Amino acid sequence: MSGPPVSDEELSAHLAEADVPALMMTLAHLTGDPSVLEPAALAPGWLFSEQGGLSAAQQEAAREVAFDQLTRLRSEGGWRWPDPPDFPLLREIAGWALGGDVDELLPLLAEEIIAPGADPRSPDWTAPRLAPEREFHVAVIGAGFSGLLAGYRLAQADIPFVIYESATELGGTWAHNTYPGCRTDVASHLYNYSFAPRSDWPEHFCRREVVQDYLREFAASTGVAGRIRFGTEVTELRWDEAEHEWRVQLREGGTARHHAVISAVGQLNRPHVPDIPGRDGFAGTSVHSARWEQGIDVAGKRVGVVGTGASAFQIVPEIAGTAAEVAVFQRHPPWLRPTPNYRSPIRDGARWLFENLPYYARWYRFWLFAPGLRGILEGWVVDPDHPPTERAVSGPNERLRASLSQYLRDQLAGEPELLDAVVPRYPVGAKRVLRDDGRWLTALRRDDVRLVTDPVERVEPRGIVAGGRRHDLDLIVYATGFQASGFLAPMRVLGRGGAEMPARDARAYLGIAMPEFPNLFCMYGPNTNLVGQGGSIVYFSECAAAHIIDAIRLLLTDGKRSMRVRREVHDRFNDRVDAGNRERAWGFSAVGGWYNENGRSATNWPFSALEYWRLTRRADPSDYEFL
Incomplete structure (x- = not known):
């Protein structure tokens, strides 16, 4: 060329x-x-x-x-x-x-x-060649990044499948989250499939509509779009032991049967709204950031934003100056990672x-x-000889704290009260570190924006009471995250012998397979959330998809009807993951949050991206029991 x-x-x-x-x-x-x-x-x-x-x-x-x-x-x-x-x-x-x-x-x-x-990760086999007489079809639940990828890999292996999507549009979290300023905080050139890169991203960190367009184009060009049943919610999965099939109950009525199920509903799909006294009695409008209604107009409104996590971090600078005033209710400030090009276009x-x-x-x-x-994960590792404290968990973590604290001081020279309010009192990495181009603190310094650090006590018809003071509001935005550890909720999942999937605190081998649930595979499942190990969750989904497709290959070989991960393999893996998470900043710190709920992280992967890639390249038949 x-x-x-x-x-x-x-x-x-x-x-x-x-x-x-x-x-x-x-x-x-x-x-x-x-x-x-x-x-x-x-x-x-x-x-x-x-x-x-x-x-x-x-x-x-x-x-x-x-x-x-x-x-x-x-x-x-x-x-x-x-x-x-x-x-x-x-x-x-x-x-x-x-x-x-x-x-x-x-x-x-x-x-x-x-x-x-x-x-290079595409299957090198097809079901008709491997098992020409075998009837085998798969249900994929969810049409976001992981679900579309699962469908594509199944299509490459010539395995019949259907994707059930409860929404009327594909995209997963990028279809649900339409709040002002919504964009990825993973670099655009990482936030696509490795085998289907986009070279013409308009921004270094693209807005949600651009990401969703990428997914639409991928689904259309690969034919996966034609396999999606929109507006179809799965309410229950029930394993039929006699037939070695999953019975899939649909809210719209009817039951489908599938030989295997791939859950691609992800971790960040069910909004968490805090149980604040009086919440339902608010006379104005209230909305969770992940359920933003397009008719909402903040112009001239008094807006309260509850939370200072990733969503609030994008919303507040976007609406400041349009709203009459913005009150930001903070429990724990975030650490900020300097990213000057966060909202910048890619130059010609x-x-x-x-x-x-x-x-x-x-x-x-x-x-x-x-x-x-090389480098980021090491900054989160607990060094027992440091010793670890709520200030820092190691020497490298202390150096990160010093660097990021200086970044905050440089922006807030002469404003000691605001500086004291925005410097976190927990180790770097204990909660999600947010990319920043300076707009967050610029917004907080505005005369029409106030940071409220007093604990929220209750919601009244006219506003939110915190520290004994009522903040009158027209609109409350709950930017309070997701029920991240409820991986398959609200679906009810019944496996072998009637075993029921726990509503929270789930565990899975490689985040993919569970002992009592044969032929059920998860993507972006328990303990697969990246915390600075490189790549993106899209990359981890590619790793999981490679393992799942190879597991199905094993299942189709020699007439096997079902497979489940061995209990000892599952438990040994999870013991190691739990031990690893306890030795990371989020496992040590008492600050809490979705990285660590009730003393355990059900979400985070504590090791390197290389290790997950190695573990998922192939499905080891000795890890599974077959029938």
């Missing part, structure tokens, strides 16, 4: 908007020469710095090398898509980026740096490179992935 028509001046202008580390890794790949990386020697901590912490002179030198090499390649026949890097070249490039020994990461990275159209030159320079988008994705592969 020859390079796109572009003048030297245009190329130079495009390169000026490149992410230099991603550009240099791309260059090493295209030329096959890792020595081109030398002008951009990376300092310790580069993964957490803009442009890798490179000086302006280093960046300029790197761009000059890139210009020279790219114009040379163009003159020699154009820019071509070479093969993905072999392990020796991948080792050189990844070692430059990450430092140290990277051999254990190479197989994972080889699935990331792939040519257009490649899909960078978009040109994503769309035209071979492999640049892939290496940029790796650059976004890299901090989680």
Whole structure:
């Protein structure tokens, strides 16, 4: 493939908007020469710095090398898509980026740096070839990222399936959450399927409607959209032991039968509304952020926002200045991660490179992935010799606290009262760390916005009472999160011998399989929430889908009718996960929240992304019992 028509001046202008580390890794790949990386020697901590912490002179030198090499390649026949890097070249490039020994990461990275159209995790078998006489069909519950992916993988394996979606639109959380300012806090180039990347994202962290459009396009182009039954809610799953099938009860009436079920309802789908005295007696309008009604108009209204988590963090700056006043009711302030480009568009030159320079988008994705592969998780690990406290759980955690505290101080110089109110009194990582471009504290400093740190006592018809004072309101927004540990709720699930799925505090092997529930698989299930390990939940869903499809392959082999994870395998895995979570900031701290409910985390994955990838690559038949 020859390079796109572009003048030297245009190329130079495009390169000026490149992410230099991603550009240099791309260059090493295209030329096959890792020595081109030398002008951009990376300092310790580069993964957490803009442009890798490179000086302006280093960046300029790197761009000059890139210009020279790219114009040379163009003159020699154009820019071509070479093969993905072999392990020796991948080792050189990844070692430059990450430092140290990277051999254990190479197989994972080889699935990331792939040519257009490649899909290394796709099944290499089909049901008609494997079991030509076998009738086997699957129910997928939910049409968000995980459900659409499950459907696509089933289609690749030529397994009949249907996706039940209770809403009238696909997208999962991106269909439900329509509040002002809603956007992803995972970088756009990470927040897509690895085998179906989008190169023309308009923003570094896209708005919800853009993410939903991506899902619509994926579902339509793959044919998965035609397998979705919208407006169809599953109310009960009941295992038929005699027939080795699941009976799927639908709210709209009727029962369907399926040989296997994949639950893709996720963790963040059922709103949590706190049980505040008098809540139902409010005379104005009240709404949960995840059930925002499009007719709501905040203009000229007195708005109370309960909570300062991820949703409130996006809502408050969006409505401040339109509402007459905003009262923000805070229980625990969030730690903020500096992200200057959080609401920034991707500049034209960078978009040109994503769309035209071979492999640049892939290496940029790796650059976004890299901090989680090396460095972030280590900051949450409890060091018993530190010793851990509610200030910090380790030396690295203390350094994170110092850095993020300074970020807050820099924005609030001369405002000691507000600063005292927004510096968290718990370790970094004990609750979700939020990306920030400065707009949160800018909003809190407005004259028409007030931060209320007194505990909420009750709701009265005219407003919320906190600290003995009533705050008169026209609209209350409950930005109070989700019932994250109720994984399959409100469905009732009855397995072998009538065993009933617990309403909360669920456990599963790999977040996927449970002993008393044969042929039932979960995606984004218990203990699969990422907390800085790199990638995104989309990546973890790809890992889970690979395991589930391979498990179905085992099930179809030799006439097996049902499979369930062995109790000892399940329990051993969960004991290790629980022990790991106790040794993380969220497990140590008493601050609570959805990362840690009642002393246990049912949501978080405490280990590396590499470990989850390894564990889910294949389904080990010795982990399961078959009938």
